[in-house]
Amino acid sequence: MTLLSLGYVGLSAPDLSEWADFGRNLLGLELADASTETLAFRMDDRRARLHVAAGDAAPHFGWEVADASALDAMAARLEARRVAVHRADAGLAARRCVREMIWFLDPDGNRVELFHGAEIAAAPFAPGRNIAGFRTGALGLGHAVLTCVDLPAQLRFYTEMLGFGVSDYCFSPFTAYFLHVNPRHHSLALVGTGVTGVHHLMMELQQFDDVGHGYDLAFDRGEDIGVTLGRHSNDYMTSFYVRTPSNVLLEYGWGGRIIDPARWQAEELTVGPSIWGHERSWLSDEGRAVARAMRVRNAAEGLRRPLQYLPGAAVPSVPQASTPQVESSITA
Protein backbone atom coordinates (compact mmCIF):
# COMPACT_ATOMS: atom_id res chain seq x y z
CA MET A 1 0.00 0.00 0.00
CA THR A 2 1.54 3.31 -1.07
CA LEU A 3 -0.24 5.74 1.22
CA LEU A 4 1.09 5.56 4.77
CA SER A 5 -1.25 7.70 6.85
CA LEU A 6 -3.29 10.88 7.13
CA GLY A 7 -0.52 13.40 7.74
CA TYR A 8 -2.30 16.74 7.98
CA VAL A 9 -5.64 18.41 7.36
CA GLY A 10 -6.48 21.98 6.37
CA LEU A 11 -9.74 23.71 7.25
CA SER A 12 -10.92 27.30 7.08
CA ALA A 13 -12.96 29.46 9.43
CA PRO A 14 -14.28 33.01 9.58
CA ASP A 15 -12.68 33.72 12.97
CA LEU A 16 -9.16 32.43 13.69
CA SER A 17 -9.17 33.71 17.27
CA GLU A 18 -12.05 31.35 18.05
CA TRP A 19 -10.04 28.45 16.61
CA ALA A 20 -6.92 29.43 18.55
CA ASP A 21 -8.89 29.24 21.80
CA PHE A 22 -10.84 26.09 20.80
CA GLY A 23 -7.74 24.26 19.60
CA ARG A 24 -5.59 24.99 22.62
CA ASN A 25 -8.00 25.16 25.52
CA LEU A 26 -10.49 22.46 24.57
CA LEU A 27 -8.63 20.04 22.28
CA GLY A 28 -5.19 20.48 23.85
CA LEU A 29 -3.43 21.20 20.56
CA GLU A 30 -0.30 23.33 20.50
CA LEU A 31 -0.65 26.55 18.52
CA ALA A 32 2.65 26.44 16.66
CA ASP A 33 2.18 29.30 14.24
CA ALA A 34 -0.33 32.12 13.98
CA SER A 35 -0.76 34.97 11.55
CA THR A 36 -3.78 37.02 10.52
CA GLU A 37 -4.33 34.52 7.71
CA THR A 38 -3.49 31.07 9.06
CA LEU A 39 -3.03 28.98 12.19
CA ALA A 40 -0.90 25.85 12.43
CA PHE A 41 -1.50 23.38 15.24
CA ARG A 42 0.76 20.60 16.47
CA MET A 43 -0.33 17.26 17.93
CA ASP A 44 3.08 15.62 18.27
CA ASP A 45 6.67 16.06 17.12
CA ARG A 46 5.68 17.33 13.68
CA ARG A 47 5.62 21.04 12.90
CA ALA A 48 1.97 20.99 11.85
CA ARG A 49 -0.91 18.51 11.77
CA LEU A 50 -3.83 20.93 11.38
CA HIS A 51 -3.88 24.15 9.36
CA VAL A 52 -6.75 26.62 9.63
CA ALA A 53 -7.04 29.44 7.09
CA ALA A 54 -9.09 32.60 7.54
CA GLY A 55 -12.05 32.76 5.15
CA ASP A 56 -13.87 30.00 3.34
CA ALA A 57 -11.19 28.14 1.38
CA ALA A 58 -11.96 24.50 0.58
CA PRO A 59 -10.51 21.94 3.00
CA HIS A 60 -7.53 19.79 2.06
CA PHE A 61 -6.34 16.38 3.21
CA GLY A 62 -2.63 15.52 3.23
CA TRP A 63 -1.78 11.81 2.85
CA GLU A 64 1.80 10.78 3.47
CA VAL A 65 3.92 8.60 1.18
CA ALA A 66 7.39 7.26 1.94
CA ASP A 67 9.64 9.32 -0.32
CA ALA A 68 10.08 11.20 -3.61
CA SER A 69 9.93 8.05 -5.75
CA ALA A 70 6.66 6.95 -4.12
CA LEU A 71 5.24 10.42 -4.76
CA ASP A 72 6.34 10.32 -8.42
CA ALA A 73 4.87 6.84 -8.83
CA MET A 74 1.50 8.00 -7.46
CA ALA A 75 1.55 11.08 -9.73
CA ALA A 76 2.24 8.88 -12.78
CA ARG A 77 -0.46 6.41 -11.78
CA LEU A 78 -3.05 9.19 -11.40
CA GLU A 79 -2.06 10.93 -14.63
CA ALA A 80 -2.28 7.62 -16.52
CA ARG A 81 -5.92 7.51 -15.39
CA ARG A 82 -6.50 11.09 -16.55
CA VAL A 83 -6.53 12.75 -13.14
CA ALA A 84 -5.17 16.32 -13.33
CA VAL A 85 -2.21 16.31 -10.94
CA HIS A 86 -0.66 19.59 -9.75
CA ARG A 87 2.80 19.84 -8.21
CA ALA A 88 3.14 22.27 -5.29
CA ASP A 89 5.84 24.93 -5.64
CA ALA A 90 8.42 25.36 -2.89
CA GLY A 91 6.37 28.05 -1.16
CA LEU A 92 3.23 25.92 -0.89
CA ALA A 93 5.18 22.86 0.26
CA ALA A 94 6.84 25.03 2.92
CA ARG A 95 3.44 26.28 4.13
CA ARG A 96 2.37 22.64 4.52
CA CYS A 97 5.66 21.95 6.38
CA VAL A 98 6.64 19.16 3.96
CA ARG A 99 9.44 18.64 1.44
CA GLU A 100 7.31 17.85 -1.64
CA MET A 101 3.58 17.73 -2.34
CA ILE A 102 1.20 17.04 -5.24
CA TRP A 103 -2.54 17.68 -5.26
CA PHE A 104 -5.64 16.75 -7.25
CA LEU A 105 -9.40 16.54 -6.80
CA ASP A 106 -11.42 13.44 -5.94
CA PRO A 107 -14.65 12.76 -7.89
CA ASP A 108 -16.67 14.88 -5.44
CA GLY A 109 -14.22 17.78 -5.80
CA ASN A 110 -12.37 17.46 -2.48
CA ARG A 111 -8.75 18.57 -2.57
CA VAL A 112 -6.47 15.60 -1.92
CA GLU A 113 -2.76 16.18 -1.30
CA LEU A 114 0.03 13.59 -1.24
CA PHE A 115 3.36 14.48 0.34
CA HIS A 116 6.61 13.19 1.75
CA GLY A 117 9.20 14.68 4.09
CA ALA A 118 7.14 16.13 6.94
CA GLU A 119 9.14 18.61 9.00
CA ILE A 120 9.87 17.73 12.61
CA ALA A 121 9.72 20.58 15.13
CA ALA A 122 12.82 21.59 17.07
CA ALA A 123 10.98 21.70 20.41
CA PRO A 124 8.97 18.90 22.07
CA PHE A 125 5.17 18.98 21.73
CA ALA A 126 3.69 21.33 24.33
CA PRO A 127 -0.08 20.64 24.66
CA GLY A 128 -2.42 23.61 25.02
CA ARG A 129 -4.04 22.07 28.11
CA ASN A 130 -3.08 19.32 30.50
CA ILE A 131 -3.35 16.20 28.34
CA ALA A 132 -0.95 13.27 28.05
CA GLY A 133 -0.83 13.59 24.26
CA PHE A 134 -2.36 12.27 21.06
CA ARG A 135 -2.04 8.84 19.48
CA THR A 136 -0.47 9.60 16.10
CA GLY A 137 2.89 8.30 14.77
CA ALA A 138 2.55 5.66 12.05
CA LEU A 139 -1.24 5.69 12.54
CA GLY A 140 -1.41 9.31 11.34
CA LEU A 141 -3.28 12.18 12.92
CA GLY A 142 -6.63 10.36 13.19
CA HIS A 143 -9.36 10.01 10.60
CA ALA A 144 -11.44 12.12 8.28
CA VAL A 145 -15.04 11.43 7.30
CA LEU A 146 -16.41 12.91 4.08
CA THR A 147 -20.03 13.27 3.08
CA CYS A 148 -20.46 12.37 -0.56
CA VAL A 149 -22.68 13.14 -3.52
CA ASP A 150 -21.40 10.25 -5.64
CA LEU A 151 -20.54 7.57 -3.11
CA PRO A 152 -19.81 4.76 -5.64
CA ALA A 153 -17.39 7.01 -7.59
CA GLN A 154 -15.72 8.16 -4.37
CA LEU A 155 -15.34 4.57 -3.16
CA ARG A 156 -13.81 3.45 -6.47
CA PHE A 157 -11.41 6.40 -6.50
CA TYR A 158 -10.07 5.86 -2.98
CA THR A 159 -9.83 2.07 -3.22
CA GLU A 160 -8.82 1.45 -6.84
CA MET A 161 -6.87 4.64 -7.53
CA LEU A 162 -5.29 5.41 -4.15
CA GLY A 163 -5.12 1.90 -2.67
CA PHE A 164 -7.30 2.21 0.45
CA GLY A 165 -8.59 -1.05 1.92
CA VAL A 166 -12.22 -1.43 3.01
CA SER A 167 -12.52 -2.14 6.76
CA ASP A 168 -16.31 -2.43 6.87
CA TYR A 169 -19.49 -0.79 5.66
CA CYS A 170 -23.05 -0.18 6.81
CA PHE A 171 -26.39 0.64 5.22
CA SER A 172 -28.35 1.64 8.33
CA PRO A 173 -28.98 4.20 9.85
CA PHE A 174 -26.85 5.67 7.04
CA THR A 175 -24.68 4.28 4.24
CA ALA A 176 -20.95 4.50 4.95
CA TYR A 177 -17.68 2.84 3.96
CA PHE A 178 -14.74 2.79 6.39
CA LEU A 179 -11.30 2.65 4.76
CA HIS A 180 -7.77 1.98 6.04
CA VAL A 181 -4.22 2.60 4.87
CA ASN A 182 -2.45 1.35 8.02
CA PRO A 183 -3.41 -0.54 11.21
CA ARG A 184 -5.74 2.25 12.36
CA HIS A 185 -9.18 0.71 11.74
CA HIS A 186 -10.09 3.59 9.45
CA SER A 187 -8.27 6.72 8.39
CA LEU A 188 -11.07 7.75 6.05
CA ALA A 189 -14.80 7.12 5.86
CA LEU A 190 -17.23 8.01 3.09
CA VAL A 191 -20.86 8.66 3.94
CA GLY A 192 -23.57 8.94 1.30
CA THR A 193 -25.61 12.04 2.15
CA GLY A 194 -26.04 13.74 -1.21
CA VAL A 195 -23.88 16.65 -0.09
CA THR A 196 -20.11 17.11 -0.54
CA GLY A 197 -18.38 18.08 2.66
CA VAL A 198 -16.33 17.19 5.70
CA HIS A 199 -18.49 15.40 8.23
CA HIS A 200 -15.84 15.18 10.95
CA LEU A 201 -12.22 14.74 11.86
CA MET A 202 -11.15 12.38 14.62
CA MET A 203 -8.30 12.92 17.05
CA GLU A 204 -7.38 10.11 19.45
CA LEU A 205 -6.05 10.78 22.93
CA GLN A 206 -3.44 8.65 24.66
CA GLN A 207 -5.39 8.71 27.93
CA PHE A 208 -9.08 7.97 28.41
CA ASP A 209 -9.57 10.55 31.16
CA ASP A 210 -8.37 13.31 28.83
CA VAL A 211 -11.45 12.59 26.69
CA GLY A 212 -13.66 12.87 29.77
CA HIS A 213 -12.03 16.15 30.75
CA GLY A 214 -12.63 17.41 27.22
CA TYR A 215 -16.31 16.42 27.54
CA ASP A 216 -16.68 18.43 30.75
CA LEU A 217 -14.84 21.39 29.26
CA ALA A 218 -17.04 21.32 26.14
CA PHE A 219 -20.19 21.51 28.30
CA ASP A 220 -18.64 24.19 30.53
CA ARG A 221 -17.77 26.29 27.48
CA GLY A 222 -21.27 25.91 26.04
CA GLU A 223 -19.97 24.16 22.93
CA ASP A 224 -22.26 22.42 20.45
CA ILE A 225 -21.98 18.70 21.30
CA GLY A 226 -22.90 17.23 17.93
CA VAL A 227 -22.72 13.63 19.16
CA THR A 228 -22.90 12.62 22.81
CA LEU A 229 -20.42 10.28 24.51
CA GLY A 230 -20.59 6.76 23.14
CA ARG A 231 -18.61 3.83 21.78
CA HIS A 232 -18.27 2.79 18.16
CA SER A 233 -18.99 -0.79 17.19
CA ASN A 234 -16.35 -1.02 14.45
CA ASP A 235 -13.22 0.86 15.61
CA TYR A 236 -14.19 0.53 19.31
CA MET A 237 -13.49 4.24 19.88
CA THR A 238 -15.09 5.83 22.93
CA SER A 239 -15.69 9.42 21.93
CA PHE A 240 -17.86 12.48 21.69
CA TYR A 241 -18.14 14.99 18.86
CA VAL A 242 -17.97 18.76 19.23
CA ARG A 243 -18.63 21.35 16.52
CA THR A 244 -15.50 23.32 15.63
CA PRO A 245 -15.36 27.01 14.60
CA SER A 246 -15.07 25.63 11.03
CA ASN A 247 -18.61 24.20 11.40
CA VAL A 248 -17.08 20.71 11.04
CA LEU A 249 -17.46 18.16 13.83
CA LEU A 250 -14.39 16.96 15.72
CA GLU A 251 -14.52 13.46 17.21
CA TYR A 252 -12.45 13.37 20.39
CA GLY A 253 -11.78 9.77 21.34
CA TRP A 254 -9.79 7.04 23.03
CA GLY A 255 -9.14 3.34 22.60
CA GLY A 256 -9.20 2.92 18.82
CA ARG A 257 -8.84 -0.54 17.35
CA ILE A 258 -5.72 -1.76 15.57
CA ILE A 259 -6.16 -4.15 12.64
CA ASP A 260 -3.82 -6.20 10.46
CA PRO A 261 -4.42 -4.81 6.94
CA ALA A 262 -2.74 -7.87 5.34
CA ARG A 263 -5.30 -10.28 6.81
CA TRP A 264 -8.34 -8.08 7.17
CA GLN A 265 -11.63 -9.16 5.61
CA ALA A 266 -14.21 -6.43 4.99
CA GLU A 267 -17.60 -7.08 6.52
CA GLU A 268 -21.00 -5.47 6.79
CA LEU A 269 -21.72 -3.77 10.08
CA THR A 270 -25.23 -4.80 11.12
CA VAL A 271 -25.33 -3.74 14.78
CA GLY A 272 -25.28 -0.02 13.96
CA PRO A 273 -22.33 2.36 14.17
CA SER A 274 -22.33 2.53 17.98
CA ILE A 275 -22.46 -0.07 20.76
CA TRP A 276 -24.01 2.52 23.06
CA GLY A 277 -24.39 6.33 23.24
CA HIS A 278 -23.50 8.63 20.34
CA GLU A 279 -26.87 10.37 20.06
CA ARG A 280 -26.38 12.17 16.74
CA SER A 281 -27.80 15.68 16.36
CA TRP A 282 -26.93 15.63 12.65
CA LEU A 283 -29.30 12.76 11.83
CA SER A 284 -32.95 13.31 10.92
CA ASP A 285 -35.57 12.43 13.54
CA GLU A 286 -36.21 9.23 11.62
CA GLY A 287 -32.49 8.38 11.43
CA ARG A 288 -32.08 9.03 15.16
CA ALA A 289 -34.99 6.71 15.92
CA VAL A 290 -33.45 3.93 13.81
CA ALA A 291 -30.04 4.42 15.48
CA ARG A 292 -31.62 4.39 18.95
CA ALA A 293 -33.54 1.19 18.19
CA MET A 294 -30.26 -0.47 17.16
CA ARG A 295 -28.62 0.57 20.44
CA VAL A 296 -31.60 -0.66 22.45
CA ARG A 297 -31.18 -4.01 20.70
CA ASN A 298 -27.45 -3.94 21.49
CA ALA A 299 -28.31 -3.36 25.16
CA ALA A 300 -30.79 -6.25 25.15
CA GLU A 301 -28.24 -8.56 23.56
CA GLY A 302 -25.39 -7.38 25.78
CA LEU A 303 -23.15 -6.36 22.88
CA ARG A 304 -19.64 -5.81 24.26
CA ARG A 305 -16.26 -5.31 22.67
CA PRO A 306 -12.80 -5.58 24.28
CA LEU A 307 -11.06 -2.43 25.44
CA GLN A 308 -7.90 -1.58 23.55
CA TYR A 309 -4.76 -1.35 25.65
CA LEU A 310 -2.32 1.34 24.50
CA PRO A 311 1.26 0.30 25.25
CA GLY A 312 3.33 3.12 26.69
CA ALA A 313 0.38 5.42 27.14
CA ALA A 314 0.58 5.69 30.93
CA VAL A 315 1.66 8.99 32.44
CA PRO A 316 5.29 8.37 33.47
CA SER A 317 5.04 10.17 36.82
CA VAL A 318 2.13 8.01 38.02
CA PRO A 319 2.86 4.41 39.06
CA GLN A 320 1.26 2.11 36.46
CA ALA A 321 0.10 -0.37 39.09
CA SER A 322 -2.10 2.23 40.78
CA THR A 323 -3.67 3.55 37.58
CA PRO A 324 -4.51 0.67 35.27
CA GLN A 325 -6.19 1.95 32.12
CA VAL A 326 -7.67 -1.39 31.14
CA GLU A 327 -7.23 -4.99 32.08
CA SER A 328 -7.83 -6.63 28.74
CA SER A 329 -5.29 -6.91 25.98
CA ILE A 330 -5.15 -5.72 22.44
CA THR A 331 -7.09 -7.61 19.80
CA ALA A 332 -6.62 -7.48 16.09
Ligand SMILES: [Fe+2]
Ligand atom coordinates in the same frame (compact mmCIF):
# COMPACT_ATOMS: atom_id res chain seq x y z
FE1 LIG B 1 -15.27 8.93 13.42
